[in-house]
Amino acid sequence: MYEQVSHALLNDILDDLSHQVVREDLRHFYTRLGANFYAIHSLFEHLYGHREDFKEQITKLTERLARAYIDRPESLRSIDMEREENHNWFLSQEWTGMALYLDGFAGNLQGLTKRLSYLQELGVNMVHVMPILRCPQGASDGGYAVSDFRNIDPRAGSVDDISELTESMHKRGMLLTLDVVVNHTSNEHEWAQKACAGDKTYQDFYYVFPNRDVPDMFEETMPEIFPETAPGNFTWNEEMQKWVMTVFNNYQWDLNYSNPAVFIEMVDIVLFWANHGADVLRLDAVAFLWKKIGTTSQNEREAHLILQLLKDCCQVVAPGVLFIAEAIVAPSEIIKYFGEDAVIAKECEIAYNATFMALLWDAVATKNAKLLNQGIKSLPHKLDRATWLNYVRCHDDIGLGFDDADIRACDYDPYAHRHFLIKWFTGAFEGSPAHGRPFGVNPKTGDARISGALASLAGLEAALEANDQEAIDHAVSLILTMHGMIMSFGGIPLIWYGDEIGTLNDSSFLDDASKAGDTRWIHRPRIDWRRAERRLQQGTVEQRLFDGLKRMIAVRQSTPAFADFNNRELVDVSNPHLFVFLRTHPTMQTSSVLAAANFDANPQYLDLDELSHRGIFRYGLLQDIMTGDSPAIFNNRVIIPPFHFYWLANQRARSML
Ligand code: OTU
Numbered sequence: 019m020y021e022q023v024s025h026a027l028l029n030d031i032l033d034d035l036s037h038q039v040v041r042e043d044l045r046h047f048y049t050r051l052g053a054n055f056y057a058i059h060s061l062f063e064h065l066y067g068h069r070e071d072f073k074e075q076i077t078k079l080t081e082r083l084a085r086a087y088i089d090r091p092e093s094l095r096s097i098d099m100e101r102e103e104n105h106n107w108f109l110s111q112e113w114t115g116m117a118l119y120l121d122g123f124a125g126n127l128q129g130l131t132k133r134l135s136y137l138q139e140l141g142v143n144m145v146h147v148m149p150i151l152r153c154p155q156g157a158s159d160g161g162y163a164v165s166d167f168r169n170i171d172p173r174a175g176s177v178d179d180i181s182e183l184t185e186s187m188h189k190r191g192m193l194l195t196l197d198v199v200v201n202h203t204s205n206e207h208e209w210a211q212k213a214c215a216g217d218k219t220y221q222d223f224y225y226v227f228p229n230r231d232v233p234d235m236f237e238e239t240m241p242e243i244f245p246e247t248a249p250g251n252f253t254w255n256e257e258m259q260k261w262v263m264t265v266f267n268n269y270q271w272d273l274n275y276s277n278p279a280v281f282i283e284m285v286d287i288v289l290f291w292a293n294h295g296a297d298v299l300r301l302d303a304v305a306f307l308w309k310k311i312g313t314t315s316q317n318e319r320e321a322h323l324i325l326q327l328l329k330d331c332c333q334v335v336a337p338g339v340l341f342i343a344e345a346i347v348a349p350s351e352i353i354k355y356f357g358e359d360a361v362i363a364k365e366c367e368i369a370y371n372a373t374f375m376a377l378l379w380d381a382v383a384t385k386n387a388k389l390l391n392q393g394i395k396s397l398p399h400k401l402d403r404a405t406w407l408n409y410v411r412c413h414d415d416i417g418l419g420f421d422d423a424d425i426r427a428c429d430y431d432p433y434a435h436r437h438f439l440i441k442w443f444t445g446a447f448e449g450s451p452a453h454g455r456p457f458g459v460n461p462k463t464g465d466a467r468i469s470g471a472l473a474s475l476a477g478l479e480a481a482l483e484a485n486d487q488e489a490i491d492h493a494v495s496l497i498l499t500m501h502g503m504i505m506s507f508g509g510i511p512l513i514w515y516g517d518e519i520g521t522l523n524d525s526s527f528l529d530d531a532s533k534a535g536d537t538r539w540i541h542r543p544r545i546d547w548r549r550a551e552r553r554l555q556q557g558t559v560e561q562r563l564f565d566g567l568k569r570m571i572a573v574r575q576s577t578p579a580f581a582d583f584n585n586r587e588l589v590d591v592s593n594p595h596l597f598v599f600l601r602t603h604p605t606m607q608t609s610s611v612l613a614a615a616n617f618d619a620n621p622q623y624l625d626l627d628e629l630s631h632r633g634i635f636r637y638g639l640l641q642d643i644m645t646g647d648s649p650a651i652f653n654n655r656v657i658i659p660p661f662h663f664y665w666l667a668n669q670r671a672r673s674m675l
Contacts, residue, residue, distance in 0.1 A: 024059035027073070028052070031080045046095070047087040050334040051080070058334075061327040065320065066278040075278040079331070082282060086289035086335045094295065094336070097188075101338035108340055108367060108510070109405055111580035114571045115144035115195070117412060118515035119160070120174050122544045127175035131183050136550075138190060140518055140564065141571030144510065145187065146195035146300060148413060150174040154206050154269070157532040160413060160542065161197070162302060163204035163270045167287040177294065184295030193297040195342065198288050200328075201303040202270040210271050214257040223280050224271045225263035225309060227252075233261050235311045240265070245460040247535045265306055265315075275307055275324055285331050292336035301325070301366065304355060305345040317351045325365040326357060341366040342407060346417055349373045349397050356404035371406040371509060372419065373397055378500055379416055379468075381617040382476065383442040383450075387597035388428040389420065390617075394588055394599075396424055405582045406509030410500045411475075411517060415457040415467040415538055416443070433464070443468045443475055451477030451489065453523055455537040469537035472497060472514065474523040478559070482522075492619065494520070494559060496661040498566045499615050502644070505574045506601060506613045506665060508582040516543045518567050519550050519560040573643055573665065579603040579611045589629065595622045596658070608668070611643065614656070615663035623655040641669040 028051070062076050069075070090098075101107055116137060124130040130147065137145060149161025152169045161171070170177055187194050203210055212220035227233055233252040240251050243266055252261045253268040263272040273280050288299060308320035325343070332339055343355035343366035352373065357364025374397075377390040400406070418439055422432040441447040443454040454470030473479060476496045481489030497520065504511040515521075527539030553564035574580050579601040589598040595618035602610040612635060616622045629635050639648050640656065642664045649664055650657045658664060 021056050024056050027059065027076070028055045028080075031077050034077065035081060035084055044084070044087065046099075047084065047334065050337065051083065054330045054334050057330045058327060061323050061330065062278070065276075065281075065323055065327070069278070071278075075282065079278075079282050079285065082286050083289075083331055083334050086286065086293060090293050090335060091295075094293065094338070097297075098336060098338035106403060109403070109582045111577060111582075112575050113144050113193070113510045114142050114505070114574065115146060115407070115510055115512040116140075116142040116515055116518075117146035117148060117195075117409075117512055119148045119413070119542055120150055122542060123515050124545075126173065127170070127179035127183050131179075131186050134186060134190060134192065137192070140513075140568050141575070142513065143191055144193040144195060144298070144512075146197075146298075146512065149197045149199065151197075151199075154204055157267070157269065158204065159267050159270060159536075160538075162199050163202070163206075163267065164199050165204040165206040166208070167198075167203075168290055180294055188295070194295060195298040195300055196291050196296040197300045197302055198284075198291060199302045200273070200284055200288075201306045202264075202266060202272045205269045205271055207271075213262075214255065216258070219279075221258070221260075222277050223274055225274050226255075226258065227261045228259075230261065232311070233263075236263070236309070236315070239312055240315050241463075242460060243458075244536075245458060245462070245465075263309065266303070272306070272309070275320070281324065281327070285328060288328060288332060289335050292332065292339040296339065298340045298342060298368070300342040300344055301328075302344050304343050304366070305347050305351070317345075317347055317354070322354060322357070322365060325355065329357070329365055340368055343369040345369065346372045346414070346419065348419060349393070349421060353398045353400055356401045362401065362403045367403065368405055368407050368510065370412075371408045371507075372417070374406070374504070374507060375409055375412075376416060376418060376420060378410060378503060379443070379475070380418075380420070380439065381597060381615075382496065382500070383439050383452075385618045386594045387615070387617055388594050389424060389430070390597050391588065391590070392424045392427050393420055396421060400584065402584060406507070407512050408504035408507050408509045409512040409514065410504055411472040411514040411541065412512070413514070413538065413542055415469050417458075417467045437464075440466050440468065443470065445480075451480035451493075453479045455523075455540055457537045469540050471521055471523045471541040471543065472500075472517045473520040474541075476500070478520055479522045482559070490559065492661050494562050494566075495659070497563060498570070499617075499661055499663040501567055502570060502663040502665070503597070503613070503615055505570050506577075506580055506611065507599070508580070508584070508586045508601065511574075513567065514541075516545055518564050519553055520563045521545070521549075569644065577609075577611060577643065577665075578606055579609055591624060591628050593622055593624065596624055598624065610667070612666040613663065614658060614666065616658040616660065619660050621657050621659050623652075624658055626651070626654045626656060635666070635668060639669040640666045643667050 124133045151164045152166035152171045153161050184194050209220045209223045248267045251265050253264040255262050265272050305316040307324050308318035309315040345355050355366050355369050377393040381387045381390045418436045425432045425435050442450045443452045445452050453474040454468045457467045457469040459466045476493050478493035481493050521543045523540045524543045527533040533539045552558040552560040583604050585602050587600045591598050598614045600612050614624050644665050
């Protein structure tokens with residue numbers, strides 16, 4: 019859009035710039051800057067326009083963008099151009115992700131380069147390497163307390179190793195996802211250190227207060243994120259003799275985005291990693307970016323404006339790079355992190371689908387899909403050029419953030435139902451085979467979340483201990499079914515490392531004082547590669563899971579209906595144990611696939627008469643595209659075995675393709 023004020027300012031800035039920077043072909047940069055500058059200017063003005071140094075700051079921002087563009091390697095610039103031409107590339111069913119801790123999976127970056135073939139064997143082509151930037155030796159919240167945003171932790175390797183890794187990944191057609199922890203730094207970060215030493219400029223990078231007046235006001239409405247290990251949202255700093263805002267752990271200092279200098283530094287860091295070859299950047303804890311007294315200081319409008327500004331800036335320099343929003347918030351709020359534009363994501367192209375994840379676990383515990391159906395029904399519609407990251411487990415706990423209204427709509431009491439889930443997954447409920455641990459227990463509010471490895475939560479650990487073959491079969495089936503759901507729901511499925519071979523809880527974290535208080539470490543394993551070898555041995559649990567997932571990924575990749583064009587229709591069926599949805603490709607309608615999962619321990623019926631209005635499933639033989647077999651049908655009812663799922667297609671339609 020053309021607008022005089024911002025355009026005149028842009029002319030000034032570019033004039034300055036042309037005297038400073040090395041002459042080189044900035045054609046694409048200018049075109050993109052021209053297209054985005056009105057938005058950048060409006061957002062920056064909205065956030066920082068009241069400041070006297072506004073012009074100086076926006077000039078600095080624009081200069082940083084120019085420099086980042088100049089630094090962008092030619093090979094990445096051409097990837098940008100390809101992606102600009104095929105701008106919906108990431109909505110395709112071709113992508114399957116895995117998230118992993120580098121030390122637990124492969125030791126270090128060089129080790130990971132060697133293990134890429136394992137990921138390829140499975141079919142994974144998008145790898146999220148959990149935080150590897152420099153962080154303190156001891157407690158660092160799994161790397162989410164960064165002490166140097168431009169350096170790799172020496173335990174992981176070097177910046178050169180990253181270049182080698184991305185090169186090898188790009189050759190294999192794999193994408194790299196890296197973390198940028200935008201909300202806070204470690205107390206050992208240079209900025210925090212300077213603040214401690216009394217430097218006012220750097221104290222302004224954080225929320226620092228001389229006494230409890232302001233902190234107490236904030237505390238009235240801010241919840242506690244880690245109530246057991248880090249109660250409250252402020253920490254007293256002896257050196258400064260001041261209080262500093264620390265929403266997460268007391269060594270994670272919240273950055274102050276009301277200071278434009280913070281924003282400019284963080285854009286620069288985002289672009290730095292984009293220029294080092296990251297295809298996707300996961301922006302941590304984005305809901306927390308703006309703090310306001312009298313609110314929870316989550317999901318504030320300004321947090322969204324900051325993300326829009328970040329996206330606009332990134333589009334000028336590295337338009338091929340995607341953002342993942344990590345916002346584990348209510349469904350109606352999550353959706354806003356795509357941006358509230360009519361069609362195209364203006365903030366993050368991808369967002370964690372924490373709602374779906376938690377609902378799947380609800381179905382596991384209750385053995386029915388009532389809340390799952392209800393919750394998905396209330397999930398707001400998302401934008402077209404935006405997609406979900408669908409997952410079963412990740413490095414974090416499982417929060418029970420369902421909407422209370424949805425819980426009530428299923429005739430459960432919200433408090434009692436959540437209490438039941440906690441008891442179920444921690445194995446305290448009669449008959450539960452789950453071996454999870456509570457996390458984030460808050461006696462003041464009665465809240466709690468759940469830690470635990472997928473296999474241990476799904477009953478595999480208990481079944482193996484009891485050497486109960488039927489229970490083992492059920493757990494294997496359930497683990498595959500949960501993955502079957504994230505692979506076909508619409509969005510990018512993200513497997514948590516180790517789950518592909520049924521890795522169990524690992525309690526060794528209890529021996530490490532810097533981890534012992536945080537039960538999330540129980541599901542952040544060190545891969546036992548000897549166990550992984552058993553994937554090659556027919557009939558082992560590892561083989562059944564690994565090959566099951568491998569087959570699922572391959573089938574997903576060859577099923578166009580699984581691409582994400584908002585082409586999912588939830589199917590209401592009368593059997594409460596079933597979760598059923600239809601995926602239809604917008605231009606290949608005969609190739610629809612009906613995904614149907616049974617969360618019960620008994621076989622359940624899917625009544626085809628209830629689907630009869632959906633023409634394609636009326637005639638012909640139904641085929642499960644996972645196995646190629648036809649499921650058992652009796653009296654026009656498909657029988658779905660316990661904890662099993664089908665991906666049903668019309669065989670005739672398929673043979674006509
Ligand atoms: C994120 O977590 C990370 O995923 C966690 O591993 C970090 O501990 C945390 O940020 C701090 O960096 O911010 O938007 O319930 O789900 O803290 C949600 C715990 C977050 C996490 C929550 C989350």
